[in-house]
Amino acid sequence: MNILGFALMGIDKRKAQRSAYRIPEATLFTIAIMGGSLGSVLGMYLFRHKTKHWYFKLGMPIILVLQVALAVLLILSPLDFKFM
Numbered sequence: 621m622n623i624l625g626f627a628l629m630g631i632d633k634r635k636a637q638r639s640a641y642r643i644p645e646a647t648l649f650t651i652a653i654m655g656g657s658l659g660s661v662l663g664m665y666l667f668r669h670k671t672k673h674w675y676f677k678l679g680m681p682i683i684l685v686l687q688v689a690l691a692v693l694l695i696l697s698p699l700d701f702k703f704m
Contacts, residue, residue, distance in 0.1 A: 625656030629663025629670070636669070645670075649679065657684040 628651060632643040648670070652660040661680045663669070670676040 621651060621654055621656035622659030622662075623656075625651045625658075625660035626663040626666075627659075629660060630667050633667040633669035645676075648676075649683075652680055652683045655687065657687050 625648075628643055628648060632648065635642050648660065657680060661684055664671060664676060664680055
């Protein structure tokens with residue numbers, strides 16, 4: 621998902637430069653929420669894409685922080701997760 625989030629930021633930036641059909645912002649956020657937040661944040665700043673939009677500038681890092689916090693909570697949780 622991170623690779624996809626990173627790639628979509630680069631693809632959308634390229635499309636923006638060429639005035640082509642764009643990737644919807646909802647799609648970019650959905651990929652981030654589904655686990656691609658690190659790739660999306662890295663792509664956003666590496667490609668300098670969507671960095672002027674406050675909801676991307678704040679939203680993507682917030683999603684990343686929440687996902688890291690959830691991962692830490694699950695790792696430190698006393699619950700025993702067993703997969704078949």
